[in-house]
Amino acid sequence: MGSLIIENADLFTGVDGEVISNGSVWVSEGFVRFAGPKDDMPSDVENVERFDASGKFVMPGMTESHVHLSYNNAHPQQLNSQPLPTAMLDAVDNARVLLGSGFTSAISFGSAQGLDIPLRDAINSGRIPGPRLAASDRDLGSTGSNADGTFGGDNSKKIIADGPWAVRKAVRSLAKRRCDIVKIFLDGEALSEFAPPGVLTYSDEEVAAAVEEAHIRGMRVVSHSRSAAAVKQAVRHGVDIIGHANYLDDEAVAMLEAKREHVFVGPGIAWEIALLDRGSELGLPRDAMEQRGYQREIDETISAVKRLRESKVRVLIGGDYGLNITPHGTNSKDLEYFVDLFGMSTTEALLCATRDGGAAADPSGMVGTLEEGKFADLVVVEGNPIEDIRILQDHSRIVGVMKDGVMHCALMQRNPYIAPSEMGS
Ligand SMILES: [Zn+2]
Missing domain, CATH: 3.20.20.140 (Metal-dependent hydrolases)
Known part of the structure; x- marks a missing residue:
């Protein structure tokens, strides 16, 4: 399990209601190492992949x-x-x-x-x-x-x-x-x-x-x-x-x-x-x-x-x-x-x-927010749910879902029981 930085996101950490523009999330070994403004990101991070989340909203799972x-x-x-x-x-x-x-x-x-x-x-x-x-x-x-x-x-x-x-x-x-x-x-x-x-x-x-x-x-x-x-x-x-x-x-x-x-x-x-x-x-x-x-x-x-x-x-x-x-x-x-x-x-x-x-x-407090030390569970969304909460129902806008630091692809949402016309409706 490697190290990944998701950057340039509109970041909703779930700690409070704030949305941080130009936010970064650093994930390593399944845990969040940092989540916050890009400028506060530790500078000594090495051997890390980067994901450009420009125009995307990143929130806890x-x-x-x-x-x-x-x-x-x-x-x-x-x-x-x-x-x-x-x-x-x-x-x-x-x-x-x-x-x-x-x-x-x-x-x-x-x-x-x-x-x-x-x-x-x-x-x-x-x-x-x-x-x-x-x-x-x-x-x-x-x-x-x-x-x-x-x-x-x-x-x-x-x-x-x-x-x-x-x-x-x-x-x-x-x-x-x-x-x-x-x-x-x-x-x-x-x-x-x-x-x-x-x-x-x-x-x-x-x-x-x-x-x-x-x-x-x-x-x-x-x-x-x-x-x-x-x-x-x-x-x-x-x-x-x-x-x-x-x-x-x-x-x-x-x-x-x-x-x-x-x-x-x-x-x-x-x-x-x-x-x-x-x-x-x-x-x-x-x-x-x-x-x-x-x-x-x-x-x-x-x-x-x-x-x-x-x-x-x-x-x-x-x-x-x-x-x-x-x-x-x-x-x-x-x-x-x-x-x-x-x-x-x-x-x-x-x-x-x-x-x-x-x-x-999780009563032990490891999920629900993006903070240092928590499990790396997050969602990358195309668009801003704060402006329109309904976009979370549109599966085509769920760009990626990360659990335990592993990013799962968007095909995951397909359910053979759901007619395509019903998806996201
Ligand atoms: Zn029930």
Whole structure:
């Protein structure tokens, strides 16, 4: 692994919102040695390749905070239904596409087929390209929870455990499989017949057991928590990353604010928006989706995110990409939602995707910003996302994605499941 200087770039280090014109990044042996104004670059650098990034924007690699790499770009009701060998191929493909789209880190929110662990290991050993993956396994939920209602009752695709000791045993089994992440369902889904948002599907004792056992064994816990009650339960017991958090009350916001150094929230809004806007293409007409509460859920999420920003709680991009209407590789669409829907500046959205996502992906602080000593994970973009955040969705503008100091080429973004007309749209 050699030494490379990327120079003459518009450089966004992700440390703050500043863009340094005429910026340089020096990368060596997989680490950032310097990132800043060209004039401050150490002058004694020898045996180094140079890449002229004139007119290009260089930024830290992004984090997809809620990924399901085996989702097969299918109809929402047919996700995870492919046979296992195909699911593995899908996951390998999707990992490559995600990396090629500028995401150098990803946090798994569940792998129904249990593919994350071998996938992560293959990525880490360099056999296949993909983001740094915080791997999970099958979802953990109680009898009658949202996990219980999924996958056509196929118990091999989730773990149903009731009672603190059963929950502990389940978490221990995930540790034995070498998971990084435990995904737990604390409440349900508007689509669910028996576990709607707001009905807690685990008792406090069970959640406490899950989180304590996971933390003892070096794993982190991510939760599906749509309602204020489920968010509060997650915060109370030390869940690390809270998914959805659509409905918040004053107490939930105050609790998140008090723990904001330790907890992250990922609204995962793409699913709701896609089902409302494009559900009719799938036989799920807009009025039916509205009746099921999706418009209300979006409206509530907008006000929830507003309050989280006021309280300086870190909000992450991403969530549940991999439907036919939200294929893998379109994950940067979330930045546009953060700007248009949540009212963020493009800079703030970019910091959510880089600095804050990186802090969630790697608690040891090695990713998310371009600073001396961090992993050399970065994206070279044609054009300036601060001026137009949507250009990150245009794969033809992703000139290169570097992970661990290795530059991957732009062909990485091609996914056989995405029609050319859909790419970047
Ligand atoms: Zn999910």
